[in-house]
Amino acid sequence: MILMGLLLTPFAAAGLAALARRRAVIELLHTLGGIGTLALGAAIVVQVWNGDVPTVVDGLFRVDALSALMIAIITFLGAIASLYAVGYIRAEFDQSHLPRARLFFSLFHLFVFTMLVAVTTDNLGVMWVAIEGTTLATVFLVNLHQTRTSLEAAYKYLILSSVGIALAFIGTALVYYAGAAKAGEIAVNWSALRAAADSLNPDVVRLAFVFIVIGYGTKAGLAPMHTWLPDAHSEAPAPISALMSGVLLNVGLYAIMRFKAVVDAATGPEFAAGLLIGVGLFSLLVAAAFLVRSRNYKRMLAYSSVEHIGIICLGLGFGGYWGIFGALLHVVNHALSKSLLFILSGNILLKYHSAEIRDVRGLLRAAPWTGALFLAGTFALIGLPPFAPFISEFIIFRAGLESHAWAAASGVILLIVVFGGMLASINRMLYGEPPAGLPCGDGLRLWLAPLAVNFALLLVLGLALPSPFVLALQQVLKVLGV
Amino acid sequence: MSAELLSKAVNLLSFIALGLTILLIIRTSLEGQVRVFALQSFVLAFLSALIAFYSDSLELLGVAVALVAVKGLMIPRVLNRAVSKIGLARVAAPYLGTAPALIICGVLTIIAFYIMTPIAASNPLPTADAIPLAFAGVLIGFFIMVNRRRAVTQILGFLMLENGIFLLALLATYGVPFIVEMGVFLDVLVAVLIMEVFVYRIKDNFDSIDVAQLGKLKE
DSSP states (O other): HHHHHHHHHHHHHHHHHHHHHHHHHHHHHHHHHHHHHHHHHHHHHHHHTTOOOOOETTTEEEEEEEHHHHHHHHHHHHHHHHHHHHHHHHHHGGGGHHHHHHHHHHHHHHHHHHHHHHBBSSHHHHHHEEEEEEHHHHHHHHHHTTTTHHHHHHHEEEEEEHHHHHHHHHHHHHHHHHHHHHHHHOBBBBHHHHHEEEEEEEHHHHHHHHHHHHHHHHHHOOTTOOOOHHHHHHHHHHHHHHHHIIIIIHHHHHHHHHHHHHHHHHOOOOHHHHHHHHHHHHHHHHHHHHHHHBHHHHHHHHHHHHHHHHHHHHHHHHHHHHHHHHHHHHHHHHHHHHHHHHHHHHHHHHHHSSSSSGOOOOOOHSSSSHHHHHHHHHHHHHTTTHHHHHHHHHHHHHHHHHHHHHHHHHHHHHHHHHHHHHHHHHHHHHSSOOOTTOOOOOOTTGTTTHHHHHHHHHHHHHTTTHHHHHHHHHHHHHHOOO | OOOHHHHHHHHEEEEEHHHHHHHHHOOOOOHHHHHHHHHHHHHHHHHHHHHHHHTOOOHHHHHHHHHHIIIIIEEEEEHHHHHHTOOOSSSBBBSSSSHHHHHHHHHHHHHHHHHHHHHHTTTTTTTGGGGGHHHHHHHHHHHHHHBBBHHHHHHHHHHHHHHHHHHHHHHHOOOOHHHHHHHHHHHHHHHHHHHHHHHHHHHHHHSSOOOOGGGOOOO
């Protein structure tokens, strides 16, 4: 019942926001939608935490611990981004651009809705439909500013993601065939496939997983299928960039994790491990190469997402209890820190009206709060203690050194390159003289307040790693069969 | 209908579908290309109906009807509207000429057989023999997208690729469940409508639908 509410709330918010006429009403509906989705998401997570597996519509939707983890990330960061979005959209689109503000708020919730469907459905075909839906819901958001560059970014995003996801459908159909051939009449339900996994034809499943990694890897931003990502994530409005980088990429990974659990049982863990370590390392390499010479801070953050998704893939590939545990923890940590930084990048863009690093000078003096938070967030992102990403990266590479020493060692070297590149870039932004005539002070300071929660969580997870959270992740590991 | 007869009919129709994909490369007028796509959708719908009668599947018959409605009628209509609205722009402007493109199609078909023949051999269904043909259609659709500069032809390449995937799933499993297939049609329809909007926006911004002009975003 709560599950139905969780899915219908963002859907209703999207529809009502599209119909409302007055700005105040749209903003109210938007905020209520964001908070309401978070409240219902929290209720579901508690239910799952108590050992329940909520199911509705004849098992079409089914929330296990892995789904609950994703619901927590989507609804929490959705709420944070929705609060900031009110202020940001007021600053970007005045009363004469009300239709575009309405489009933004409506598509925002449609986007959250498609992501929630993707992670709550048990049917792998419906999951595919929903993940393609995330592309369709966001493509106009990428082009919201209607500039030539955002048009280019949105068109590339639409075409490349649609083709990528089409390949994932081949993988889904092949897994469905493998399941139907062996286990008789089973639907494309993940739970049924998982139960029958060790009797599936390993050749078919292997080929299917290659398509799945290429297809959903395109959505997750894995190199070499990542080329749309820096364009789309840098052209989208800041709250959407935060959700695309912090949340949507994880939905792509989520799909890969689901299939990996089936593939591991059908073929043994080596096959998926080799593939994931390969694309993970390549993503790290590509991201490092672009991060050392980034000229645009939003593109810098986007490439850093490619890097972190690569790290998570390495964790999944290294496998074992600690590899997967580290990967799941890093999903959470990357989501928290990247959404934070993208929201702050919106503040910098509103202040300097440029996304070029060379145009941003003296950020710490011109906008002290934004600058200081941006610095702290970057420290978290590049893996400095006491923030949480340090712990998860440590766990992943510690696991890797035991099972795949060479891959882990190369990964660590690439991390150091990224570390230096990003520090050098933000160093140029933070210090120096602000451009003449730039008014001092932070824009939207009050709208940044929710980010305090992100910081608190990054510190708590980095310093203490509370035991209820560890127990929750262990439940997820059990779902994945580790 | 016997399994042997079905197998023969399926092979023939899959071959025709692949031939139509290759025909898209030869046709230079956008209107002609849209007609080729519509025709292919009808061929696939006929094939689905045939399998539906063979396997007594009412769901699959529904899929065939939806296929005619969405990909045979609605999407070609949207594309024709786009072609007439943006004025002429009839020449399809490929990067590679017809002869080298056809050679690449041949190579892609061989690759498709190399990858998919083991899968087809392990599949007991009478339709399985044609799986490599369907996969060749997917690869050639992908090649069309890469090779053509006009946004409309890229969309057609994408739709051919989609049709190839539909055929692949149909041959390997008699189609994925009804609800999934309907969701896929909805996604494709919405995607094409969004692509249409982008064709107009590209035309307004760059005064052409040559996607080679979209090259501003760089490091």
